[in-house]
Amino acid sequence: MARLPVVGGNWKMNTNRAEARALLSALRADLDGLTGTQVAICPPAPWLGDAADMLAGSTLDVGAQDVHWEAKGAFTGAYSAPMLAGVASWVIVGHSERRHVFGETSEQTNAKLRAVLAAGLRPILAVGERREETDRVSDILHTQLTEGFAGLDRLPAEVVIAYEPVWAIGTGLAATPEDAQARCALIRSMLAERFDAPSAEACRIQYGGSVTAQNIDGYAKQPDIDGALVGGASLDAVAFGAICRAVAAA
Numbered sequence: 001m002a003r004l005p006v007v008g009g010n011w012k013m014n015t016n017r018a019e020a021r022a023l024l025s026a027l028r029a030d031l032d033g034l035t036g037t038q039v040a041i042c043p044p045a046p047w048l049g050d051a052a053d054m055l056a057g058s059t060l061d062v063g064a065q066d067v068h069w070e071a072k073g074a075f076t077g078a079y080s081a082p083m084l085a086g087v088a089s090w091v092i093v094g095h096s097e098r099r100h101v102f103g104e105t106s107e108q109t110n111a112k113l114r115a116v117l118a119a120g121l122r123p124i125l126a127v128g129e130r131r132e133e134t135d136r137v138s139d140i141l142h143t144q145l146t147e148g149f150a151g152l153d154r155l156p157a158e159v160v161i162a163y164e165p166v167w168a169i170g171t172g173l174a175a176t177p178e179d180a181q182a183r184c185a186l187i188r189s190m191l192a193e194r195f196d197a198p199s200a201e202a203c204r205i206q207y208g209g210s211v212t213a214q215n216i217d218g219y220a221k222q223p224d225i226d227g228a229l230v231g232g233a234s235l236d237a238v239a240f241g242a243i244c245r246a247v248a249a250a
């Protein structure tokens with residue numbers, strides 16, 4: 001079954017407003033109408049409204065980098081999935097920086113995932129092992145998937161998984177396409193075991209970690225890799241455009 005890939009641009013905590021608007025405008029000019037992949041632009045939260053306005057009516061989607069699990073209340077600095085509805089259509093949950101820099105627990109990741117689904121948005125659940133965990137990557141991925149999907153009795157079609165080995169993020173030390181393929185296939189087999197084979201087969205699984213315009217082809221042609229979650233290179237309109245086109249053409 002053919003799966004439509006998804007390329008996410010995770011800007012992380014980068015860009016001022018003028019830079020964000022210039023990047024959004026360049027991305028729209030370059031990528032609107034591209035077929036063969038979905039594209040989700042995930043700017044910092046303060047620019048989500050600008051992104052929604054500037055990408056409205058285009059084929060580019062807006063995504064948020066994080067969310068709170070509660071719908072509303074006394075949570076200073078946080079924003080909820082119902083607030084994102086109508087502004088963003090994708091939300092990254094469980095990114096390694098949320099887990100390891102901000103101390104997000106798997107229970108919180110799971111609550112976020114469920115809040116995103118309840119709001120009718122599409123979660124990108126990020127999983128991946130740290131350098132010191134590479135000898136037990138299967139256990140780590142199994143635990144992250146089991147805990148991330150706690151309480152779900154089926155795998156919704158809206159869910160995308162991003163396999164991002166933590167040691168490959170922002171380091172220039174990208175996983176080899178063969179290793180990334182093996183991990184994504186492993187994740188797919190775990191999804192089949194946890195849910196069922198058809199929904200596992202239909203689920204999009206991205207690779208993330210030092211993806212560039214130069215190395216994307218290696219990932220894009222792998223059978224179990226359905227696009228990429230791009231950090232640093234997503235801040236460069238030319239590089240990100242080349243990545244999206246390579247995925248669309250694969």
Ligand code: 13P
Pocket residue numbers: 010095164168169170171172208209210211229230231232233
């Ligand atoms: P880099 O592409 O900068 O390695 O970041 C990957 C990432 O964390 C995307 O979510």
